[in-house]
Amino acid sequence: MTILDEIEPIRRQRVYDLVHAAGVDVSHWDVSKGNSSSAASNPKYCFDWSFVGESAVVLNLWHDGMEEREGIVRYALNPRQTAEKATGRRLLRARQMEAAIQTAMRARLPIRAIVNAGNRKNASNRTTSVKRRLLDPVAWRVESYDDETGHCTLVRSQGRPTFIDQFTAREIGTESPDKKTVTTEVTARCPQVRQQVLTRANGYCEYCREPGFTTGDGKIFLETHHVIPLAESGPDTPHNVVALCPNHHREAHHGAMRDAIRQQLLAHLQTFA
Structure with missing residues (x-):
């Protein structure tokens, strides 16, 4: 599978949610039609091509405009040239996109x-x-x-992002945590299995396909889950472990649909058997 195959969209997700997931503040979208429920469809923002935050710049790019060569994906664009042929909102969006690219360069933002x-x-x-x-x-x-011309080439960073789960977060912890004595019995989880599953998921919940959130240090967080629990003699192998967003991880344990979720996740794991 090529990189372009991996990042080809398969669902129609909302711009509002994706911009928020990228770490850009969307609270100002809520000032729309008098209530926050219509924020995602705020026409002042949802059709824009670019968004600038304190820690990242978000750009809308077309999958069919991306080119992959020797494992490197590039995207060529020229918002200035587009602006020269545009009017109205299209003109404004093109100018905003070029300004966003310049901001990313000046501020060294991802x-x-x-x-x-x-x-x-x-x-x-x-x-x-x-x-x-x-x-x-x-x-x-x-x-x-x-x-001089405004022509720009973007490149997708080489290498994979760092994926972490709830156990990784505990491992990195604090340097001087409070100590207490607890007597209990737990089943050890193999860190290699967890990392293999996180890598397989590639940053997306294996149930809902929503992206995991990005932590403050740039890692992508999902929670690993044994579909057949260890307490039920489920194996600690990649064929029984999935990466889930925190919400669906809790639902898989406690929700009214947990049995149906288990069956769907088992069917998902069968595709890797």
Whole structure:
């Protein structure tokens, strides 16, 4: 499977949720039609091509415009050239996108890509229609930028992000934690199994396919879960362990649909058998 295959969107996720997952403040979206429930459809923001936060710049990129060579993915664009041929909101969005790219370079901010799939506006399509989206778990950066022409090439960072789970977080802990004596019996979990499962999930919940959240130090957090519990003699192997978002991990343990979730996760694991 190529990198482009891995990051091809398969679901239509909301821009609001993906921008928020990338670490950009979206609280100002709530000022829309008088209530926060319509924030995600706020036309002042949801159709923008770029978003700038304190720790990252988010850009909307088209999957069919990405090029992969020798394991490196690049994306060429020229918002300035687009602005020269545009009017109205399209003109403003193109200018904002170029400014966002310049901000990423000046402030050395990572670029988070919302990967879009659908119909782009061109000679045969009069309007743009995004059918599917995802937030790439790997950061991008500006590889080249021409001040005179505005031509820019973005490159997807090489290497994989660092994935952690709830047990990793305990391992890294604090240098001087409070100590107390506890007598109990627990089953050890193999760290290699957990890491293999996190790598397989590639930053996405294996139940709902939503991305895990990014921690303050840039790691991607999901929780590892034994589908057949260790207490029920379930094996501690990658064929019985999945990576879940915290919400669905709790639901898999305590929810009314936990039996159905277990069956769905078992069916998912069968695809790797």
